[in-house]
Amino acid sequence: MTIKPAKTMTLSDIARLAGVSESTASRALRDNPVINAQTRQKVQQIAADHQFKVNATARSLRTQKSHTIAVIILFDAKTQQAITDPFLLDILGVIADELTRQGYDMLLSTSKTTDKDWRSYYFDSKRADGLIVIGQGEHDERVEQLSDAGVPFVVWGAATGTERFPVIGSDNRQGAQLAVTHLLAQGCKRIAFLGDIRHTEIEMRYLGYQDALQAAGIKPEAKLQLNTDFTAQAGYLQTQQALFNELATLDGIFAASDAIAMGAMKALLEHNIKVPQQLALVGFDDIAMSAYCTPSLTTVKQDTHAGGKLLVAQLLSRINGGKAASQLLPVKLIERQSSLRKH
Amino acid sequence: MTIKPAKTMTLSDIARLAGVSESTASRALRDNPVINAQTRQKVQQIAADHQFKVNATARSLRTQKSHTIAVIILFDAKTQQAITDPFLLDILGVIADELTRQGYDMLLSTSKTTDKDWRSYYFDSKRADGLIVIGQGEHDERVEQLSDAGVPFVVWGAATGTERFPVIGSDNRQGAQLAVTHLLAQGCKRIAFLGDIRHTEIEMRYLGYQDALQAAGIKPEAKLQLNTDFTAQAGYLQTQQALFNELATLDGIFAASDAIAMGAMKALLEHNIKVPQQLALVGFDDIAMSAYCTPSLTTVKQDTHAGGKLLVAQLLSRINGGKAASQLLPVKLIERQSSLRKH
DNA sequence: AAGCGTATTGCAATCGATTGCAATATAGCC
DNA sequence: GGCTATATTGCAATCGATTGCAATACGCTT
Structure with a gap:
């Protein structure tokens, strides 16, 4: 037929x-x-x-528009692994849907392999009309260069207010502050921070962590900030290490991502440390699994849906001659078992 | 500068x-x-x-090659949600890397939004030289049509041996058999199967489940097969339901994915059912989180790395005039705490 | 009946790179 | 010195669609 x-x-x-x-x-x-x-x-x-x-190719050539957006996922240079964090998948899905709804195709790239020069590769070569960069990572110079070159692009990351390009992202500082204030309210006195502050987003979370402590009259201890990659494994190892060290007096952990938190939880349970009674734990992201581990994980929910839509909207506005503005998205504390000591 | x-x-x-x-x-x-x-x-x-x-567009027009592969992720029609399963992210990452290594770009699409007709959209319009379809879903007709139309494409899914197109996928039946045989060896007598057998891959796992039971002289009970979507939430709800029903005599669960298994575990723990002592649990996929929940999850590991590379290799071979063959990838049982009763 | 406005259609250039074939130059050979 | 083989380079067509502008036809006004 x-x-x-x-x-x-x-x-x-x-x-x-x-x-x-x-x-x-x-x-x-x-x-x-x-x-x-x-x-x-x-x-x-x-x-x-x-x-x-x-024929889309012929049309693109003639109209000088590809109707395609390149989405670039940045990685750690060291953790040379493929996309791992579940959070990425969330926002990626939203972006994909939104682009399709707007009649755009999505070219996906992982920086690992395309570490050459994505401006030339995607934009100068006319493969894409614009770029969405996910994760500023550790102050990537390439992002800075993009803004000089007049390429339409937006970044998912931490808006510090000083960048010369539009950044959409959660209010990381506020989120961390909520999380840590919550831990303090639950009676925690000595809270560790698990996350790699060389990432701008994590740095913001660390600032929020400090804000909350200071507001409670507690002086942040530098040695309670433990650099940890975005994986459950890193969270696990780092927590084991911390418990082994003199940090045994910890009674709270704020992890910079849910994956890290889950790793940490594993280590705690293995050491027969009761969560949340002996040590309360809060993560960040609210990935799907957070509600289903035991104890379920208190976390800071990022609004990926709004974020993805906003990224697309701002980029297209920019492509169509308008301006794209940075924006900070509100976050929400989701209280679950891993931190709730009272009812 | x-x-x-x-x-x-x-x-x-x-x-x-x-x-x-x-x-x-x-x-x-x-x-x-x-x-x-x-x-x-x-x-x-x-x-x-x-x-x-x-200019990539001009080159494509002239050479009649886009050097682009469209990757299409199929969904359930009902669970109208964005990409959720962590397993997808794994294999997607591998495919992305591999395509880049081969000099191809990757166009990502979620079937939800592009449910029109991806053959026309991606292939006839020359947007892509070939397609990779992930997840056959519930016997999608659109996949069948592709094979009629002479479009180069490969599918990640269940190779049943009867399709007229190349399918790469894990040996689901074998994997399930390993899992269930393992449960039986741990002393389980009455094992439930959580998964939606309308998906071909899950159907295969169900067959493996039956194989193992029969080999042990146990007659599979149809009512122990519980349709469950690919989410932790579905696993949780379904397990609650099962416990509430007369299935209280269960002493084992084989879940068709790790996400489902984690949901199930949550429900079990909430009902104070000891895992694995009272009830042993095995999942499928070996996503990163499986090792870090408590108890850690026994599961069947799919070789996503080999799978992704193979998908790309077969497709490119097909595009370059060769043939693409179906292939079944070996799986491996990863024994962890959720099922180990003996040491 | 001439003039003019409107509706519809076609001509031909254009987007930017690739490639078969012809043209030219140079060298080597007898 | 004439001739052929070889090395380089350029001409012009081509990929398939879009679009500014010209062309045509038709109807209506005075």
């Missing part, structure tokens, strides 16, 4: 079949009202009958 | 600057040995100096 076109049809084939010129056929297919309604109808019918699809 | 090109350079600009014709410039840039070595050098130098990048 399926029509198997012997060879791909081109616009000129359709034009010939319809008995009109290529220009008329082109306009008819785009429903240009300047073309007689009946002609339009006829051309569209013929195109549909033959499963004709406009 | 950054050179900001006033306007994008084209090949003809470079040719003019180098004092050669466009054809010579083109050949020189591609390092065609027919061009004098010095001329090549000179042209390449000039191109580099001006940060010239070949």
Whole structure:
């Protein structure tokens, strides 16, 4: 039943079949009202009958628009591994859906492999009309360069207010403050911070951590900040280490991501440390699994849905000649078992 | 310091600057040995100096190759949500890396939004040279149609041996058999199966489950197969339900994915059912989190690395005129705490 | 009946790179 | 010195669609 076109049809084939010129056929297919309604109808019918699809490449060349956005996921240079954090998947899904809704295709790239120069690769070569960069990582110079080169792009990360390019991201500082204030309210006195502050977003969370402590009259101890990669494994190892060290007096942990928190929880439970009674734990992200570990994980929920939509909206606005502005998204503390000592 | 090109350079600009014709410039840039070595050098130098990048669109139009692969992630029609399963992220990452290594770009699409007709959209329109479809889902007709239309594509899913298209996937049946045999060896007598057998891959796992039971002389009970979506939430709810029902005599659960298993574990622990003593639990996938929940999750590890590489290799072979064959990847049982009753 | 406005369609250039084939130059050979 | 083989380079067509502008036809006004 399926029509198997012997060879791909081109616009000129359709034009010939319809008995009109290529220009008329082109306009008819785009429903240009300047073309007689009946002609339009006829051309569209013929195109549909033959499963004709406009050649996207030719169109792009002529119109100078690819209708494609490149999404670049940055990594740690050291953790040379593939995309791992569940949080990424969340926001990626939202971006994908939103781009599709807006009629754009999404070119996905992991910086690991494309570490050359994505401005040239994606933009100068006209592969994409704009870029979405996820994760500023450790102050990536390449991002800075983009802004100089007049490339339309937006970043998911930490808006510090000083960048020369639009950054959309959660209010990390506020989120961390909520989390740590909550821990303090639960009676914690000595709280460790697990996360790599060389990442701007994590740095912000660390600042929020300090804010909360200071507001409670507690002086942050530098040695309670433990650099930890974004993996459960790193959280596990780091926590084991911490317990082994003199940090045995800890009664709270704020982890910079849920994955880290889960690793930490594993280490705690293995050492028979009761969570939350002996040590309360809070994560960040609110990935799907957080509600289903035991004890379930208190965490700071990022609004990935709003974030993804905003990234796309700002970028397209920029592409269409408008401005794109940085924006800080509100976060929310989700209280679960890992930190709740009272009812 | 950054050179900001006033306007994008084209090949003809470079040719003019180098004092050669466009054809010579083109050949020189591609390092065609027919061009004098010095001329090549000179042209390449000039191109580099001006940060010239070949316009990918024009090249694609002329060469009739996009050097792009579309990756399509299928969903449940009902769970209309964005990509959720961590397993997907794993394999997606591998595919992304591998495609980049082979000089291909990756166009990502979630079927939710592109449910129209991806053959036309991606292939007929020349947006992509080939397709990778992840997750056959519930016998998707669209996949069948692809094979009729002569589109180069490969599928990640369950190779049943009867499809007319190449399918790469884990040996789901074997994996399930390993898992359930293991549960039986741990002394389980009545094992539930959590998973939606309308998905071909899950159906295979269910068959493996039955195989193992029968090999042990146990007659599978149909009511122990509980349809469950690929989420922790579904696993949680389904398990609660099962415990509430007459299934209280269960002493083992084989979940069709780790996410489901984690949801199930949560429900069990909430009901104070000791895992693995009272009830042993095994999942499938071996996502990163499986090792870090408590008790850690016994599971069947899929070789996503090999899978991703194979998908790409087979597809490119097919695109280059060769054949692409289905392949079944071996899996491995990873024994962890959730099922180990003996030492 | 001439003049003019409107609706519809087609011509031909254009987007930027690639490539078959022809043209030219140079060298080597007898 | 004439001739052929080889090394380089350029001409011009091509990929498929879009679009500014010109062309045509038709109807209506006065």
